[in-house]
Amino acid sequence: MSKIYVIHENSEWTVHLTNRLEELGLPYEEWHLDQGTLDLSTEPPEGIFYSRMSASSHTRDHRFAAEFTAQVLSWLEYHGRTVINGSKALQLEVSKVLQYLELNKGGVKTPKTIAAVGKEQVIAAAKGFEGQPFITKHNRAGKGLGVQLFQTVDALKAYVNGPDFEEPVDGITLIQEYIYSPESYITRCEFVGGKFQYAVRVDTSEGFELCPADACHIGDLFCPVGEEVEEKPKFQIIEGFNEEIITKYEGVLAANNIKVAGIEFIRNADGDIFTYDINTNTNYNSDAEAKAGKFGMLELAKFLGEELRKTGLLV
The missing domain is CATH 3.30.470.20 (ATP-grasp fold, B domain)
Structure with a gap:
């Protein structure tokens, strides 16, 4: 039987969706991709595939979950499967x-933003915001990673060179104007x-x-x-x-x-x-x-059910 395949790396964030899928009587299977294997000589199962891969997966000790998911999504798309939030969505999720x-x-x-790699470059980029408050954040973020507010470049310099500086997982720190x-x-x-x-x-x-x-x-x-x-x-x-x-x-x-x-x-x-x-x-x-x-996960479950029906594979 064809199914809805839910791709993710965090069960706590996914159980609310699977509860709704069960409530609607929709067949589903979870693909928890914090690790795994991908045999390129095989074809994916029939069904639709919904990716809930998160930019913050590395904070849950799933360092390469997003990278592995990118390969799986490409494999699914190569074989013409219906993928909800596929490769393009994941590219934006992590950047x-x-x-x-x-x-x-x-x-x-969007707010004025400068991307920088390297501590000295982060400090140099912040000089473009001299005289106004600015924030830092991680390029690959989620959960507000690396978000700090600064009033001066000197304050940023002390943070960047201090023990509390958070190195972004992709090495890219964003310096951004603070919108009050x-x-x-x-x-x-x-x-x-x-x-x-x-x-x-x-x-x-x-x-x-x-x-x-x-x-x-x-x-x-x-x-x-x-x-x-x-x-x-x-x-x-x-x-x-x-x-x-x-x-x-x-x-x-x-x-x-x-x-x-x-x-x-x-x-x-x-x-x-x-x-x-x-x-x-x-x-x-x-x-x-x-x-x-109003219930977002219920609407999402209904949407996934309709997408599965469109394939003509739902019995």
Whole structure:
């Protein structure tokens, strides 16, 4: 029987999807690709393949999961299988440089960013932001890896040459202008099937690193989801969100054959939108969804079921 194959390296982030697949009675199989083998003389099984490979896989001791997945996706695509979030999506998942280039190509404004390799080059690049606050982040990120705010180049120099400097897994550090949001929040737009589902307002008063996954904890420095506070929840779905930027986002996703994503933006004091992240391994916050009556993983499971039916292979 044909199946939905879910490619990933983190069961904690995937169980919410498989629960929905079971709820809908859809056949599926997990491919946990933190390690494995790939026999190029064989053909893949029939079915559709959905990749949830994460840019932060190396932080879970799955150092080469993304690299191995890239080979598996190429093999699937070579044999003409239906792949949701395939090779192009993974390329963007592991490179913010590529994300920004594709966003700019689609007419989407991103913060001024310089990519640098080498500590001296990081410091030199930051001089282009002299007199204004700036942040650093990892090119291959996820979970807010390497995000630090600096007011001066001297402060960056002390960090880069100190014991707390985080070396990016791909060696590329991004130096980026800091976009000040007077209301201390960012907006995350969720897409399934390449179409907008809903937008989430995310409180940033506790830091930059904001992950909606239920599996993240407040004790994780890089992913402070936080506890729900009755009068000010960290994650809140925005009713009636209908910004013009959504059409551009859908265009960027279509141009890169990305069907499932969360795209994040911030507004400055003038109300201008700056987009800074495309997450193709998107997660959803259950508390926010329950309050709004909207469920991302359910919509994703329905979408995968429809894609499987389109192949004519679902019995």
